[in-house]
Amino acid sequence: MEIGFLGLGNMGLPMARNLLKAGHAVTVYNRTPAKAEELHRDGGARVARTPAEAAAPVAVTMLADDAAVEAVVFGENGLLAALPKGAIHVSMSTISVALSRRLASAHAAAGQRYVAAPVFGRPDAAAAGKLFVVAAGAADALATCRPVFDAVGQKTFEPGDDPAAANVVKLSGNFLIAAAIESMGEAFALARKSGIDPRQYLDILTGTLFGAPVYRNYGGMIAEERYAPPGFKLPLGLKDVRLVLAAGDAAGVPMPVASLLHDRFLAGIGRGYGDLDWSALGKIAANDSGL
Amino acid sequence: MEIGFLGLGNMGLPMARNLLKAGHAVTVYNRTPAKAEELHRDGGARVARTPAEAAAPVAVTMLADDAAVEAVVFGENGLLAALPKGAIHVSMSTISVALSRRLASAHAAAGQRYVAAPVFGRPDAAAAGKLFVVAAGAADALATCRPVFDAVGQKTFEPGDDPAAANVVKLSGNFLIAAAIESMGEAFALARKSGIDPRQYLDILTGTLFGAPVYRNYGGMIAEERYAPPGFKLPLGLKDVRLVLAAGDAAGVPMPVASLLHDRFLAGIGRGYGDLDWSALGKIAANDSGL
């Protein structure tokens, strides 16, 4: 399959590599070309010098945020103008619901198709082709894209034909992770102030009701106060909680836990934790407890 | 082993039955005697007419709340006056950290021993002997009690020699459950307002990052808006969040998510949901979203 792939960051690079491994003909674009060259040497990718040059029947974007996606799609030499009629833009970045709706409209107006397919998983899962993909859009477009999803993920969920649904799932999933982190931060502060060994406390939690990886991984970081090096930086957590709050606001859904998270992430930056992992919510809880 | 068992409610009755099955000589006390009589007929329990008559080398209390434990221990014909020196009071109820500390002092002053051993699990787990026990107290006392824990639970965790630590673990565990419920309530409201099928949404959550039973069970109730019959009534959730807030307050630990839960549970009662399951936090979120 001919695939354009735009965005070779921590997530995009291993995803593109997996597409190449699966035998697809991939044209890659990255703002700074070094990584694209690497994929050319290593994996035989064709290198595009502009987003437009990465136009293909299926063009995947995997970028940092709304602004980056807007630049690549609507900007100079952008995808929107370059994609042929009937081509599919597969947006796999974590972007706002509002931008996803705007992309859906713009591509439809241009006779193109649009699929939102954000992913759950960290760079190591991306490297292993073990991401979870949440893909929404027209059924025929989803069918066309399935080889892409199979190459990068272990499982694909399809919540319907409205692309924005996939973004809601992704953002609300990240919200649930952050809520679990914050709750654990408070619980660990209480445990520590009560003289309980945090590692043992974690063992009890994960050995009883909270066996999910989210509790195990982030609980481990909080128990050991191991907030650096960051796997996902605190300001990225702020970004995502902003997006879920915006989605809630637009849909008329008050989300008080998300509001609380927003203020905690902001306070984390104010206190100088901007370079730590987003699990440093646990550090805020500890500090406020005099730990 | 000779065991006194006080409190034959939804949890206590199956627990006492498992102790009898394991071959222990159990004397049971219940405020209303019918259930005690039942255990006498069924299982050969001796029936005590007062708490004092249930005094034994190991006396287990499994009661509804602080007031019930205080009545049975400190009240007329209470355990405290009746227990022999060296006997162990095993408090398995979900009670406040403050009362647990008070019990520890009172029993020590009377030459008795005290173990706090609250449990995780619902009545069905109690019936199956599959509870998780969190037991804290002096090492020798814990060793003596182990056959009790083995008869009622699948696993015992021992967070140390300060009995209050076990209560902190139990209360903070319930807090984490409630926090997960509230967060899911908000997320499901957003999903529903975004046109996503809630059952499919649940499948995605539990199929990716949130496979733990807490998410599966409570998520299912929220997805299906199945808040009755209650497994654990909303006012009991309020009671437990009060206890964790009190523990946090006493330990100097601000717990903003717990504060939010407190206000949501209170509002749930104000809106008439007092007979629903505590997962009806999801109903509050839905109502506030116009669903």
Added chain:
Amino acid sequence: MEIGFLGLGNMGLPMARNLLKAGHAVTVYNRTPAKAEELHRDGGARVARTPAEAAAPVAVTMLADDAAVEAVVFGENGLLAALPKGAIHVSMSTISVALSRRLASAHAAAGQRYVAAPVFGRPDAAAAGKLFVVAAGAADALATCRPVFDAVGQKTFEPGDDPAAANVVKLSGNFLIAAAIESMGEAFALARKSGIDPRQYLDILTGTLFGAPVYRNYGGMIAEERYAPPGFKLPLGLKDVRLVLAAGDAAGVPMPVASLLHDRFLAGIGRGYGDLDWSALGKIAANDSGL
């Protein structure tokens, strides 16, 4: 003085009328022309059919929200293209800090000047020329605009040369009002549930520490549960708290009370109070208390 005045809503109409009374030559623009015609017949205003026709050495905008200001300034036949070099755009609407900054840049780039001058006060204060004006911008521009401020307000505050400062003052002022309303809503619910007559409760509050009009007026509405007809609709309160949260977010300032207000206003809409006064925050507090 030659003045363009754009926006003849509840606030703009009496303000424009006061400018006419003060002897200024006013050209008025309104999206729906009926009110402009009225000011022509009544007060001798010149009527503009497009925003551009209202261009003048001093052009005042007094519109509903960011979108309306953007349309009038940046849209077809907009002010930006029509204002002569050196002319001053005086933005008196309650708009976002971000839009105010964008206007400042755009006008500067066009060789024009920009003053932000939002006001405190309701339509009756506007009619009486008793608004409070908060004006920020370059000193010479402010000096030129003073006759405008004197005609519409009882007092002008000038927090500096950065126009956005005036918007921050306005938005944070509205936030403080909303915070006082919410706090009173909670306090009145407690008073009522404690058997205290709410009118007497209000007398005590305003007779001791809370004599300010904000407490008197909104307290009166809450005490009497008089939420209709609305003076300032609940969704407008939501709009303004969104703007203050956006300002806080951009400035790195967590505002937990504002976050709480945001969720309460949203919930108010979800519960069907969208046509009530924003003091209906008191109705939410009452309902959640079972009143």
Added chain:
Amino acid sequence: MEIGFLGLGNMGLPMARNLLKAGHAVTVYNRTPAKAEELHRDGGARVARTPAEAAAPVAVTMLADDAAVEAVVFGENGLLAALPKGAIHVSMSTISVALSRRLASAHAAAGQRYVAAPVFGRPDAAAAGKLFVVAAGAADALATCRPVFDAVGQKTFEPGDDPAAANVVKLSGNFLIAAAIESMGEAFALARKSGIDPRQYLDILTGTLFGAPVYRNYGGMIAEERYAPPGFKLPLGLKDVRLVLAAGDAAGVPMPVASLLHDRFLAGIGRGYGDLDWSALGKIAANDSGL
């Protein structure tokens, strides 16, 4: 009038002095006797060595907290046992609604009368006899006490015959003050980060909508970051917000702003601000904003 006065702290001492000045025969009790001796020398007070010795037809308590009042009333040589039938206990301390109800019952059972009469005002207002008194209880008891209230206060409010109503008014009043402080703390942080001079910002607030002393005084402390020496220490704010939350909880009233204040005060102590004025809520807001 013969008056017993128990508690000669920052508030009680000037209040007792004013009673002496008004010509009443006052017997004073204080746990540490030095201040009582002072009032004996200065003002002719009779000195009681135990609470019982201060029993009189009207006995006023003005103590630090629930524990102090309980000790003086229910403890050894306490007021309850010593007061003659028909005597009135006037509780002017800031105590819990629950304790006030318990005092009402206990005094009624002993054939005595009980009036709750907490006050608004700081030590300087107490010295000037300018307190506001909120007095509730049986009409005849209130009538008897009026000379006491007139001697210490500028005005007395009487919200009814249920003594607890007076405590609700006092506690909710302090809650409203704390809510105004917190809101201002957030608003000032935003103003400062937006480059606005905080003193000028305060002038605008108090010159427009927020002329009440609460805004002027606490706003001034926040604007100048003048949190020491404390007028009312942060842990006392925590104490009072705990009491209002307890009152709300018992009455079924969720108070989310009070919950937020509780967590902020706790965090203030955790961050080491326990010796600062409770307006140091503004310091928390500033720190979380990176100021």
